[in-house]
Amino acid sequence: MKNFAKLAAAAAVASITAGAALAEGLYTPNLAYRTGPFAATGIPLMNGQKDYIEMLNARDGGVGGVKIEFEECETGYSTQKGVECYEKTKGEAIVTQPWSTGITLQVLPKTNVDMIPILAPGYGFSPMMDGKTFQWAFNVPSGYWDGASMILQYLQGQGDLKGKKIAFLHLDHPYGKEPLPLLEANADTMGYELLPIPVGLKEMQNQSAQWLQIRRARPDYVVMWGWGAMNAGAITEAVKTKYPMENMIGVWWSGHDADLRLVGDKGKGYKSISWSFPELESQAMADIKKHVVDTGKTLSNEEEMQGVFYGRGVVMSMILAEGIKVAQEKYGVGEINAEQLRWGLENLNITEERLAELGMSGMVAPFSTSCSNHTGHSGGWMLEWDGTKFVKVSDHLSPDTSGYADLAATKAAEYAEANAPWPVNDSCGG
Amino acid sequence: MLYRTAGQFKTSYQADQALFPVRQDAVLLAVILAFAYVIFPLTASEFTFQTLLIPILIYSLAALGLNILTGFAGQLSLGTAAFMGVGAYACYKMITLMPWMNPILAILFSGVFSAGVGVAFGIPSLRIKGFYLAIATLAAQFFLVWLFEKWAWLYNYNASGAIQVPNLDIFGIYVAGPLASSITQYYVVLGIVTLLTVICINLTRGNLGRTWKATRDMDIAAELIGINLMKSKLTAFAVSSYIVGVAGALFVFMWRGAAEPNLFDIPLSFQILFIAIIGGLGSVMGNYLGAILIVGLPVLLNLVPETLGIPIKSATVEHLNIMIVGSLIVFFLIVEPHGLAQLWRLIREKLIIWPFPH
Numbered sequence: 105m106k107n108f109a110k111l112a113a114a115a116a117v118a119s120i121t122a123g124a125a126l127a128e129g130l131y132t133p134n135l136a137y138r139t140g141p142f143a144a145t146g147i148p149l150m151n152g153q154k155d156y157i158e159m160l161n162a163r164d165g166g167v168g169g170v171k172i173e174f175e176e177c178e179t180g181y182s183t184q185k186g187v188e189c190y191e192k193t194k195g196e197a198i199v200t201q202p203w204s205t206g207i208t209l210q211v212l213p214k215t216n217v218d219m220i221p222i223l224a225p226g227y228g229f230s231p232m233m234d235g236k237t238f239q240w241a242f243n244v245p246s247g248y249w250d251g252a253s254m255i256l257q258y259l260q261g262q263g264d265l266k267g268k269k270i271a272f273l274h275l276d277h278p279y280g281k282e283p284l285p286l287l288e289a290n291a292d293t294m295g296y297e298l299l300p301i302p303v304g305l306k307e308m309q310n311q312s313a314q315w316l317q318i319r320r321a322r323p324d325y326v327v328m329w330g331w332g333a334m335n336a337g338a339i340t341e342a343v344k345t346k347y348p349m350e351n352m353i354g355v356w357w358s359g360h361d362a363d364l365r366l367v368g369d370k371g372k373g374y375k376s377i378s379w380s381f382p383e384l385e386s387q388a389m390a391d392i393k394k395h396v397v398d399t400g401k402t403l404s405n406e407e408e409m410q411g412v413f414y415g416r417g418v419v420m421s422m423i424l425a426e427g428i429k430v431a432q433e434k435y436g437v438g439e440i441n442a443e444q445l446r447w448g449l450e451n452l453n454i455t456e457e458r459l460a461e462l463g464m465s466g467m468v469a470p471f472s473t474s475c476s477n478h479t480g481h482s483g484g485w486m487l488e489w490d491g492t493k494f495v496k497v498s499d500h501l502s503p504d505t506s507g508y509a510d511l512a513a514t515k516a517a518e519y520a521e522a523n524a525p526w527p528v529n530d531s532c533g534g
Numbered sequence: 535m536l537y538r539t540a541g542q543f544k545t546s547y548q549a550d551q552a553l554f555p556v557r558q559d560a561v562l563l564a565v566i567l568a569f570a571y572v573i574f575p576l577t578a579s580e581f582t583f584q585t586l587l588i589p590i591l592i593y594s595l596a597a598l599g600l601n602i603l604t605g606f607a608g609q610l611s612l613g614t615a616a617f618m619g620v621g622a623y624a625c626y627k628m629i630t631l632m633p634w635m636n637p638i639l640a641i642l643f644s645g646v647f648s649a650g651v652g653v654a655f656g657i658p659s660l661r662i663k664g665f666y667l668a669i670a671t672l673a674a675q676f677f678l679v680w681l682f683e684k685w686a687w688l689y690n691y692n693a694s695g696a697i698q699v700p701n702l703d704i705f706g707i708y709v710a711g712p713l714a715s716s717i718t719q720y721y722v723v724l725g726i727v728t729l730l731t732v733i734c735i736n737l738t739r740g741n742l743g744r745t746w747k748a749t750r751d752m753d754i755a756a757e758l759i760g761i762n763l764m765k766s767k768l769t770a771f772a773v774s775s776y777i778v779g780v781a782g783a784l785f786v787f788m789w790r791g792a793a794e795p796n797l798f799d800i801p802l803s804f805q806i807l808f809i810a811i812i813g814g815l816g817s818v819m820g821n822y823l824g825a826i827l828i829v830g831l832p833v834l835l836n837l838v839p840e841t842l843g844i845p846i847k848s849a850t851v852e853h854l855n856i857m858i859v860g861s862l863i864v865f866f867l868i869v870e871p872h873g874l875a876q877l878w879r880l881i882r883e884k885l886i887i888w889p890f891p892h
Contacts, residue, residue: 138849173737178848183797184589186791188833191584202798209696209792213712229694276683279792284694304683305796326655522630522700523711 108208111195112519128173129437132157132424133193134201141197142332145201145360150176151202151404152417155396156388160425162395167428170438174421183207186449190214195366198442199223199424205279208241209433213523215240216279221446225420226356226379230282233479234516235450239529240447245471245482248329249512250503252283254377255327258353258486266295271323273330273338275313276302278331281356285515286508287327299323308334317343328354336363339371349373352530353481355379359487359494361411369491379484380468381496382415387463392418409505413496419468426452454482469500475532483506537885553735555782569662574718583716584789585833590825591720592784597809597821599733599777604740604881605815607770608750609659613671614806614808616678616783617775619798620648623688626697630690637702637709638722641787644714645779651678652775659767663753675800682795696794699787719788726784730777735818737773742804746770810814812863823874827857827866832859 134209135144157174177189187206190200193262200215200222202208208228215222224232230249232241259265272287274280274477284300291298299321301314318326326347330338335358350373359376366425383389389409396402396408408414431440431448440448445531453472459465471482486498520526537558544550554560574587600614615635625644628635637758638797656673661666662834689697706713709722737743745766746755757763777882786793813824835855839846870877 136848138847139852176848176854180852188585188836191581205694206696206794206797209694209698209794210790213698213791217712265850278696278797281693281695305799363722450730519698525701525713 116493129166129173130198130428131173131175131193132199132201133197134174134176134191135179135186135189135203136208137179137181137203138176139178140182142181144362145332145335145357146181147406148360148408148411148413149363149401149417149420151283151408151412153421154417154526155392155402155404156418156481157403157425158422159388159392159395160421162401165393167425168432168438168528170432172425172428174260174342179203179207183210186210194218194220198440198445198503199427201420201424204229205229205277207280209278212238213310216527219443219446221449223413223424224419226416229270229281229519230286231512231515231519233481234473235361235476235478235479236529236532237516237520237526238478239506239527240446242472242473242478244449244452244478245419245454245480246356246484246503247479248282248355249286249508250379250479250483250505251377252286252327253290253488253503253505253507254484255353255355257285257504258295258377259325261498264295268296268300268325269321269323270296271299271301271318271321271326273301273303273318273326273328275308275330275334276304278386278432279331283329285511287509289508294347303330303334303338307311308332309337311337311341314338314345315345318346324351326352326482328352328358330354330358338364339363339367340376342374343367343370344487346348352373353377353486356416356484359412361493364489366492372491374489375497375528376412376487376489376494377484377501378412378487379482380412380416380419381466381485381487381494382412383464383466386465386467387390388422388467389415389463391463408451410493415467419464422462422464423449423452423454424470427457433463449473453478454478475529536693537888539880539886545692546738546812552738552787563869567728575720580716583720586830588716588720588723588789589731590822590830591723592781593806593809593829594780594825595727595784596732596781596806596820597824598731599779599781599811599815600806601810601813601815601821601882602734602738602746602777603774604614604765604810605771605817606743606750607746607767607774609767609770610657610664610668611671612668612800612807613655613674613776614778615798615800615802616675617648617652617778618802619678619682620651620775620783621645621779621796622781622793623682623697624648624779625787626699629700629787631702636704637787638704638726641726641780644783645776648779649776649783650773652778656768656771658774659771660764664886672800675803679795679799682798687752696792696793697786699790702787710791713789722789723784723788726780731818734773734777737820739876742769742773748812750816776870808863812866812873814875817873817875818880820873820875823878827874828859829864831862833861 114234136150137143157172160166160172177191177193179185180205183206187210189212197220198457200220203209208224224243226246228243230247232238232243233247287298301317303311303314328338349371352374354376356378359378364371427445427449430451431444435444451472456470469482472478473480481501481503483500485496486492488497539556542557603609603611621644624647625640628640658670689695699711701713702709709718745761746797748761749766809824809828812827815821832855835858838852839851
């Protein structure tokens with residue numbers, strides 16, 4: 105028992121000093137996971153994020169002349185570690201990048217109290233698009249409902265969905281269940297039959313039961329919401345059961361080059377909806393090569409940098425940097441605080457011209473946010489694996505947001521009610 | 535020196551059987567309680583509350599519950615996390631169905647549900663023992679987590695399948711949910727943990743505790759001297775699951791704020807089992823020592839490089855951390871296979887006879 109007092113006293117001292125050690129430039133921590141079961145998919149994304157910011161620091165001296173301190177706090181995808189990181193960084197941080205649905209769920213209710221914006225590019229709770237209710241959360245440039253809507257649109261483009269059977273292979277976890285309400289709602293209007301097939305966290309690598317079910321049900325399409333080891337498991341099983349690859353479509357997190365490289369040519373035709381695309385010839389990538397890779401500051405490698413995930417990481421950091429820039433211009437200060445960054449993220453306007461200026465044309469579709477729209481609904485492209493890499497196979501697809509605006513509003517209202525008293529930003533119109 | 539017992543005479547059996555036969559123990563405990571109740575709350579930062587003080591207390595309580603079953607009554611259980619889940623989901627349902635309910639009462643009452651479930655899964659213990667019983671509790675673990683996932687009523691048909699703690703107040707002070715301050719939550723946790731610890735100490739020293747220990751040491755002999763094994767084993771399951779359930783409710787309501795079913799999966803059960811084993815089976819204090827080692831130490835180790843200004847990548851720190859904590863566990867188990875509590879017991883004995891060892 106003696107040890108307890110000593111340890112706790114040491115903890116108190118350590119935490120005070122830890123808090124004071126920071127504060128230089130703009131502190132934007134990233135709750136990364138380079139360890140644990142999801143590290144393989146996490147690392148390329150985190151490298152992309154980190155390298156873009158390092159490039160900005162080296163090329164422009166940060167954003168608006170202020171250096172960005174982009175620090176990673178390792179979570180290993182564990183919610184407990186994530187909350188630890190959040191508590192550790194929230195004193196100085198101007199943004200939280202929680203990086204897992206579990207951590208997002210934990211941190212989301214605290215944001216109104218701590219007043220730190222959550223930047224969750226392409227993940228998290230879909231109703232977060234309702235900026236009135238979720239004042240501090242941003243899932244730019246596309247949420248999961250956008251993704252599901254785009255996939256359905258693409259499938260409709262391939263032929264009427266009436267009477268078709270769509271299997272929805274998903275991780276049995278908040279993340280995998282996210283698009284279910286939308287897919288269910290559309291099943292009636294579009295006339296397809298939805299067959300949800302959950303994959304438990306423990307069965308990710310052994311999906312023989314699920315694929316047996318798919319073989320028996322013979323769905324016309326398989327839509328997949330997988331992450332980490334589940335993707336590779338599903339793709340190898342699909343190859344093994346000889347499911348026609350061109351009828352299998354994943355969400356953006358299920359389009360990892362390394363997973364497809366495992367099956368190579370046999371994976372030809374596999375598709376993944378994506379709001380980002382790696383333009384290897386773009387100016388931004390060239391600058392990263394010049395300022396970060398050639399100076400040996402990167403943790404990435406040649407092969408990884410050509411992948412979809414690395415490029416997506418770059419886009420994520422671009423969105424953060426743009427948010428900072430918009431806020432700096434509005435408030436006329438370099439060292440903005442969390443509240444000012446919130447305004448910045450809420451008033452993003454990423455146009456085609458701006459993307460060209462940034463040297464990122466084609467890496468993400470143009471989008472803009474507003475105080476009531478925290479997602480932006482950029483839309484995206486259908487990517488297809490050609491045996492060695494992902495290529496665009498569709499024109500730009502825009503989600504049909506009107507189809508689920510009501511659903512989002514209801515879910516947001518439910519959330520606010522369950523967490524009462526929950527402040528709603530009534531001042532913003534539309 | 536510090537632990538000199540000279541001059542402390544016992545003149546009655548009662549005094550000899552007292553909780554603190556040596557005065558210094560009582561003083562030490564008073565100092566620790568003073569730290570816990572006064573000094574930590576005054577000095578701790580938000581970070582310390584959220585990552586050290588509150589989780590250590592909650593994990594200690596869960597390990598204490600397991601220790602009643604495994605350490606005192608000798609019934610190995612691998613389903614602790616699932617019973618914590620029962621407590622958490624029961625508390626969530628009570629709070630959402632009856633929002634007027636006092637949250638602290640709801641937390642204390644939620645243990646009753648997990649006690650019921652625990653007894654149901656404890657019934658096989660009347661026929662099977664040891665590893666076979668461990669498999670039966672493992673079944674509870676898998677079944678209950680599956681139930682948390684599939685029974686949508688439990689999480690109020692939330693689309694994401696997770697439970698979220700609403701803002702709850704007692705007389706206008708928020709005790710749970712995002713608006714609650716850490717210090718309030720800390721005091722609630724500390725109060726409940728203290729209460730249950732006192733009850734456990736008394737239970738294990740009393741008639742029931744002796745029955746459990748007899749069952750643990752040799753159940754046939756216990757039966758022969760007239761101990762009702764069914765009663766003994768089932769009360770152990772009930773008391774243990776009650777405490778574990780309360781710990782689960784505290785875990786979600788006073789600390790995490792949200793939970794998804796797989797939070798209560800087997801890694802958490804193992805973590806709590808490790809706390810109980812490393813702390814010392816059959817000891818109350820050991821649970822606290824074990825929780826400090828397993829829950830607190832990694833957090834502290836994470837801070838070391840930053841505090842000393844050593845630039846290491848946070849992923850590397852995490853790898854180092856796992857290695858250091860792992861080797862410490864091995865080290866402590868080699869030095870003292872009976873756990874940290876036994877280590878402290880030996881140190882204390884040495885202090886008492888110091889400087890004249892036999």
